[in-house]
Structures are given as C-alpha cells and as structure tokens.
Amino acid sequence: MSGDMGGDDAAVEALRALIRIPTVSSWFREEEDRDAFDALLSELASRFPRLHAACEVERIAGDALLVRWRGRTPEAPVVLMAHLDVVPVGDESAWTHPPFAAELDGGFVWGRGSLDCKGSLVAICSAVEQLLAEGVVPARDVWLSFGCNEEVSGGAAKEAVRLLRERGVDAWVVLDEGGAIVQGALPGVAAQTAVIGTTEKGTVDVELVARGDGGHASAPKRMGATARIARAVLRLERHPFPARLPDPTVDMLERLAPHASAPYSRVFARARRLRPLLGRVLPRLGHEPAAMARTTTAVTQLSGSPGANVIAAEARAHVNMRVMVGETVDSALERIRTVVRDPAVEVVLVSGDDPSPVSPTDDDAYRLLESTLAGTFPGVVPVPYVMLAATDARHFHRVWPRVYRFTPFRMSAEQRGSIHGVDERIGVGDFLDGVRWYRRLLESL
Structure with missing residues (x-):
C-alpha cells in the first residue's frame, strides 16, 4: 500500500462519504432522489478541491460529470470512466452492515457501490488529486467521464460521447470498470489473474407476453396466459444457447496456459485447435x-x-440476455422465438445493444495496462476476456477502437457475487492499491 498515510486516510474517508449517499438510479427519472445526486457532486467537490480547481469540470446530462485535465498535448488523450449511481439494495435486513452506512469492519469498507462503482470513482479522483498536489502535468490530456445512469440506460455516457466528438476529441485509449484481479475463476489456474475486458457482450431485454380470457379462479381453463408463460420460461431454461468460444476467450486461455497445472496447461495451450471441445466443456x-x-x-x-x-x-416474463460476441440482437431474438415456439406468446424487444467490437491486445495501449499492472501488482497475470456485464464503455466503443474494461481491485468470488447483491464490500488495502494503480497509469502516459 501507499506510504502516504495522510493521502490513504483521505481516500478511504472519501469513499465512505460517497457510499453514505444513496444515489440509486431508476428507469424512471421521477423516482430518483435528485437531492442525493446533488449531495454526491457537492461531496466530490469538497473531497477533491484541487481536481475541481485545476481541471475543467462540467456537469452534463443532469447529474453526470465530464472533466478535462489538460496535459502537455491534447493529442491522443486518455479517458477514464466510472459511474455515480448504484442499484437498489433489496432487503436491508439481509446485510451484515447497513448498505449505506459505509462501516469499516474486518479490513473492509462495507456498502452499496463500494465495488460498483464508487471504489473506482474515488480511486481515480484520489490519484488525480495526489498528482496535482505534487505539481504533475500529464503528458497528454486526461478526460474523466462519470456517468449518472449506467445501471439503467447509460444515457449520460451517450451524451459524453456526443460532446467529446463535437469537440474533436480522438481518444487513444478509454478505460472503464470491468474485470478485476481474481483467483480461481478457471480450474487449474492458481495464479492471481487480471482479467481485462477487450469487448463486452451485447445486452437485450425482452418481454414474453401471453394473453387469455381471464376470469374467476374457480373455473380455470387449460393453457391460460400464466401456463403459457411458465412453459416458455422452462423451454428457455432447458434449451440454452449453443456454446461457442470467441477469439478473446481463446486468447485468454492461451495466455493462461503457462500458469495452469496439468492437464489444463496442455488443453489451454491448444485452445484454438480445441475450440469446439472447450465450447462444450466450459459450460x-x-x-x-x-x-x-x-x-x-x-x-x-x-x-x-x-x-x-x-x-x-x-x-409477462422479462428476459435479460447477454449476447455473445459474434452474434447479434436480431439473431438472439430469432433464437428466443424458435425455442419458445408458441405463436400465442409474443416476443417483444424492449431494448438491445449488439456486442462491442474487440479492442487490440498487440499495441501500446494494451501494453500500457500490462506494464502498469506489473509495476503495481507484481506476479499478477494479465489476460484479455469478454466482459459479461454491460458498461458505459459500450457507447464509447462505437466510436473509438481501444476501449478496455478493468477495475484494479482484488476481488474474491464472494465479493464478485456481492455486486448487485448482498454485503458488497471492498478491502481497504485493495482499494488503496487501486489508487496506486491509477497513479502509475497516469504517470506512465
């Protein structure tokens, strides 16, 4: 961890302060607590005064921020991303600590948003604040894009992209939340692995709708609306999409081969030739x-x-789909209709985004991430992968080719399961190492 304990304490307390502000986003803006988002932006200004004084801070799309930290050149700038909003907590009684109390316990900061994504938000701001205090000027412009509705639509990220394009910004590399430093995610691999999302699955929301006569429950008819929906749901469960391995997954396995135990090392090393077999085994x-x-x-x-x-x-049944790289929204919808195979069940597209392009792993942008990892987390193995969840980065990836999704925190399987779940928490030491990672990244531009 960093030797600057004063800076460390300030970063941890800033994280706790922001977790205490319940910036829960909603698909319906009128249901959101506008005062909470105002309070969070005010808290950010208070906790990071140098950033707000030295950088050009612009509030966009209601509650989002777009920040420019001018470097020695505006050419080939870097964009660092995070988001201000969090998902609802559900049953608060199921949490070990109140979800918006930001308790310090057992070496962790507990609370909704600690991992997704206020940890990244505060780590980025802390790194910039510390470098500004030391008089550092980055080699190139650094833009910070902090969305306010990533969890529901990403509309603020679309506005950030529009503004950057309007201003002629041609991003060299974009870095958003995504993969983390994990262990044991794949069998045979004991080493800590930094999984860097070079693409992300598409996101599709579909409504299955069945209609019937209705009536009194004392005289039910066979195959009413609920029965048809139940059958459709079971058919989807019993007939998953065919397995296939896209190139980033093959690349990940090949890079993990030297770090895997037998027999996995031999299988991973031949991942490209064994692609059909691995497609059947991984599930x-x-x-x-x-x-x-x-x-x-x-x-x-x-x-x-x-x-x-x-x-x-x-x-009705709402189906959330994550579309594999190489497929499309249209092909996914056609598959759903084929599996449900009931003309009385309507398949209605609510929203859909195709999978993102695949960012390169053989140029200076990706090597910058690798070298930053080597300097901050010695021994951690960096590998590309397909990001499973949707991020604001997908809107940037439609414009710029080098978009990566990586959160520089160690996360156990239990912690990864707490994202959008119960007992979300981040290790204090892991958070501070994340601050160091962002510092090193900015210093290496």
Whole structure:
C-alpha cells in the first residue's frame, strides 16, 4: 500500500462519504432522489478541491460529470470512466452492515457501490488529486467521464460521447470498470489473474407476453396466459444457447496456459485447435465459465393476475440476455422465438445493444495496462476476456477502437457475487492499491 498515510486516510474517508449517499438510479427519472445526486457532486467537490480547481469540470446530462485535465498535448488523450449511481439494495435486513452506512469492519469498507462503482470513482479522483498536489502535468490530456445512469440506460455516457466528438476529441485509449484481479475463476489456474475486458457482450431485454380470457379462479381453463408463460420460461431454461468460444476467450486461455497445472496447461495451450471441445466443456465448469461460452438468458421479472382469486388475462416474463460476441440482437431474438415456439406468446424487444467490437491486445495501449499492472501488482497475470456485464464503455466503443474494461481491485468470488447483491464490500488495502494503480497509469502516459 501507499506510504502516504495522510493521502490513504483521505481516500478511504472519501469513499465512505460517497457510499453514505444513496444515489440509486431508476428507469424512471421521477423516482430518483435528485437531492442525493446533488449531495454526491457537492461531496466530490469538497473531497477533491484541487481536481475541481485545476481541471475543467462540467456537469452534463443532469447529474453526470465530464472533466478535462489538460496535459502537455491534447493529442491522443486518455479517458477514464466510472459511474455515480448504484442499484437498489433489496432487503436491508439481509446485510451484515447497513448498505449505506459505509462501516469499516474486518479490513473492509462495507456498502452499496463500494465495488460498483464508487471504489473506482474515488480511486481515480484520489490519484488525480495526489498528482496535482505534487505539481504533475500529464503528458497528454486526461478526460474523466462519470456517468449518472449506467445501471439503467447509460444515457449520460451517450451524451459524453456526443460532446467529446463535437469537440474533436480522438481518444487513444478509454478505460472503464470491468474485470478485476481474481483467483480461481478457471480450474487449474492458481495464479492471481487480471482479467481485462477487450469487448463486452451485447445486452437485450425482452418481454414474453401471453394473453387469455381471464376470469374467476374457480373455473380455470387449460393453457391460460400464466401456463403459457411458465412453459416458455422452462423451454428457455432447458434449451440454452449453443456454446461457442470467441477469439478473446481463446486468447485468454492461451495466455493462461503457462500458469495452469496439468492437464489444463496442455488443453489451454491448444485452445484454438480445441475450440469446439472447450465450447462444450466450459459450460460444465460453473456459471461463470458457462457465461464466457454462450449467450445467456435470465428471467428476471414475472407478472400475472392482480388478484389471488383472479385468472390472469395477461402474463409477462422479462428476459435479460447477454449476447455473445459474434452474434447479434436480431439473431438472439430469432433464437428466443424458435425455442419458445408458441405463436400465442409474443416476443417483444424492449431494448438491445449488439456486442462491442474487440479492442487490440498487440499495441501500446494494451501494453500500457500490462506494464502498469506489473509495476503495481507484481506476479499478477494479465489476460484479455469478454466482459459479461454491460458498461458505459459500450457507447464509447462505437466510436473509438481501444476501449478496455478493468477495475484494479482484488476481488474474491464472494465479493464478485456481492455486486448487485448482498454485503458488497471492498478491502481497504485493495482499494488503496487501486489508487496506486491509477497513479502509475497516469504517470506512465
């Protein structure tokens, strides 16, 4: 960890202060607490005064920030990203500590947003604040794009992209949240691995809608709306998308081969030739490897009758899909219709984004990330991978070719499971090492 304990303490306290502000975003803006977002932006200004004084800080899209830290040249700038909003907490009684209390316990800061994504937000701002205090001027312009609705739509990120393009900014590299430093994610690999998202799956939201006669529950008919929806859901569960390994996954396995134990080392080293076989094997190794090998479908919401004794005249299931690289929104929808195979169940597209392009791993941009990792986390093995979740980076990747998704924190499997779940928390030492990582990155430009 950093030797600057004063700076370390300030960074940790800034993180705790921001976690305490419940900036929960919603698909419906009128449901959001506008005062919370105002409070968070005020807290940021208070905690990072040098950043706000020395940089050009612009509030966009309501509550998002677009910041320019001028370097020695505006050519080939870097964009660092994070987001201000968090997802709802659900049942607060299930948490070890209140989700917005930011308790310090057991070497962790506990709370919603600690990993996703206020940890990255504060680590970036802390690194800039510290470098400004030392009189550092970056070699090139650094832009900070902090969205306010990443969890629901990413509309603020689209506005940031529009403004940057309007101003002629041609980003050399864009870095958003994404993969982390993990261990044990794949069998046979004991080494700590830094998984760097070079692309991300597409995101599709679909409604399955069935309609029927409705009526009183005392006289039900066969195959009403709810039965049809239930059957459709089971068909999706029983007939997952075919497994396939895109190039970034093959690249990841090949790079992990020297660090894997037998027999995995031999299999990973031949990943390109064994692609069909691995496509069948990975889904059997757990939910995370399975998600790396296919388009996934998750039924997240169900609705039916408004009354306990009323037969539903309409039933719905919301399906969230993550579309594998190499496939499209249209092909995913066609697959859903084929699997459901019920003309009485309507498949309605709510929203959809195709998978992102694949960023290069053989040029100076990716090598910068690798060297920064080597200097901050010796012994950690960097590998590319397909980001499974959606990020604001997808909007940037439609314009600029070098977009990477990496969060420089160590995360256990349990911590990764707490993102959008219960007991989200970040290790204090891991957070401070993340600050160091961003510092080194900025100093290396």
